[in-house]
Amino acid sequence: MARIYNFSAGPAILPEPVLKQAQQDLWEFGESGLGIAECSHRSKLFDAVAVSARTRVARLLGVSLDEYAVLFLQGGARGQFFQFPMNMLQGGRATYLDTGRWDDMAAKDAARYGDVDVAWSSQETGWNRVPNDDDYVVQNDTRYLHYTSNNTVAGGEFRHTPDAKGAWLVCDMSSNFLSHPVDGTKFDFIYAGAQKNVGPSGVTICVIRRSLLDRVASDVPDVLRYDKQVAKDGMVNTPCTFGIYVIEQVCRWLEDDMGGLSGIEARNIAQANKVYAQIDGTDFWQGKVETSARSRMNITFTTGNPELDTAFVKAADEARLSGLKGHRSVGGLRASLYNAQTDEAVDALVAFMAEFERTNG
Numbered sequence: 001m002a003r004i005y006n007f008s009a010g011p012a013i014l015p016e017p018v019l020k021q022a023q024q025d026l027w028e029f030g031e032s033g034l035g036i037a038e039c040s041h042r043s044k045l046f047d048a049v050a051v052s053a054r055t056r057v058a059r060l061l062g063v064s065l066d067e068y069a070v071l072f073l074q075g076g077a078r079g080q081f082f083q084f085p086m087n088m089l090q091g092g093r094a095t096y097l098d099t100g101r102w103d104d105m106a107a108k109d110a111a112r113y114g115d116v117d118v119a120w121s122s123q124e125t126g127w128n129r130v131p132n133d134d135d136y137v138v139q140n141d142t143r144y145l146h147y148t149s150n151n152t153v154a155g156g157e158f159r160h161t162p163d164a165k166g167a168w169l170v171c172d173m174s175s176n177f178l179s180h181p182v183d184g185t186k187f188d189f190i191y192a193g194a195q196k197n198v199g200p201s202g203v204t205i206c207v208i209r210r211s212l213l214d215r216v217a218s219d220v221p222d223v224l225r226y227d228k229q230v231a232k233d234g235m236v237n238t239p240c241t242f243g244i245y246v247i248e249q250v251c252r253w254l255e256d257d258m259g260g261l262s263g264i265e266a267r268n269i270a271q272a273n274k275v276y277a278q279i280d281g282t283d284f285w286q287g288k289v290e291t292s293a294r295s296r297m298n299i300t301f302t303t304g305n306p307e308l309d310t311a312f313v314k315a316a317d318e319a320r321l322s323g324l325k326g327h328r329s330v331g332g333l334r335a336s337l338y339n340a341q342t343d344e345a346v347d348a349l350v351a352f353m354a355e356f357e358r359t360n361g
Helices: 016-027 045-060 076-088 101-110 210-213 224-231 243-256 258-279 306-318 343-360
Strands: 066-074 091-097 115-119 142-148 166-174 189-193 202-211 298-300 333-336
Touching: 016 243, 045 066, 045 101, 045 202, 066 210, 066 243, 076 101, 076 142, 076 166, 076 189, 076 202, 076 210, 091 101, 101 115, 189 224, 202 210, 202 224, 210 224, 210 333, 243 258, 258 298, 258 343, 306 333, 306 343
Parallel strands: 091 115, 091 142, 142 166, 166 189
Antiparallel strands: 066 202, 189 202, 298 333
16 A cells, blocks of 8 residues: 655654565564564563664764763653653742643643743744744843743744843753754753654653753652753663664664765755745735744644635645644644755645645635
8 A cells, every 4th residue: 555645743754765674674673583562661672762763863963972961761751841841940940932732732831830931922823933032031140941842833933043032041952853954052952752763662762961861850850851851861760762763763773874964954954945935925825923933843734714725625635645733732834844844845745735626725
């Protein structure tokens, strides 16, 4: 059976070479006599996978494992909404930039553990833009500045790294993680759900500056304490071993096949430009985010007519283009073009949009 074109926001498409390798390794990993999903997380076999995964993530982000720790945890990125402030806020002050649904949720969770300033928000305009550094103030006693680099629901993306103005810089990179070059040394804590760009659901990648580990609250349960997890290489509890294996394979694909983050960024830009050109070509389609903040990962748009949007999704499904319905909280349409998205799929989408416009415009 032929595979459909998958534009889902997540769990999302994975690279075909990774899927094919995983098929083999599920049956037998190397010449070990057992599948990758069956081996102990404490075995030498899996330890080599975990070490390679941590090393590749750090290398792609441009950080040293002497200064940063890479963890593969559970609970999703949403779990980090409370886990980071639980560990690090301890009644202090944090600043949040609100450019989407997830920022709003993260700020509310953080408020359980300290004082939260929402220093800037575009919620009233449908989260259609992101701030410049001079648009917000960070108070002197702020412990950290938190932002989301790409908002899956609204379709906005930062093109720059915000200035934390003396505070720690914390970023939810879930939906554009490893999609473009990043200077990881600018960050104190990065977290990302794997299921968008680098793996299956069930793993949350956390990259933490080691100097922060001495600041962890002592009354947090061990499984949620970053220092305890780092000391045990992320194995205070049994990790999602198969998910970590896939992350290692995707990072290998990025480095060996795609030319690293510069190579994958070039492809991501070219694909996004094709879809935005179709949206901007006539008045039939309407983009939902200001041009300067448009996401390359999650392209949100509409016909301006909810009934026509619904008809588009139905017709697209019948044409084997899946996952184009906008998030239920905002409606409209959304095409997710994560790292593994193919040029063939994007060309098929653009052609379908042109035909839909011709027959419904």
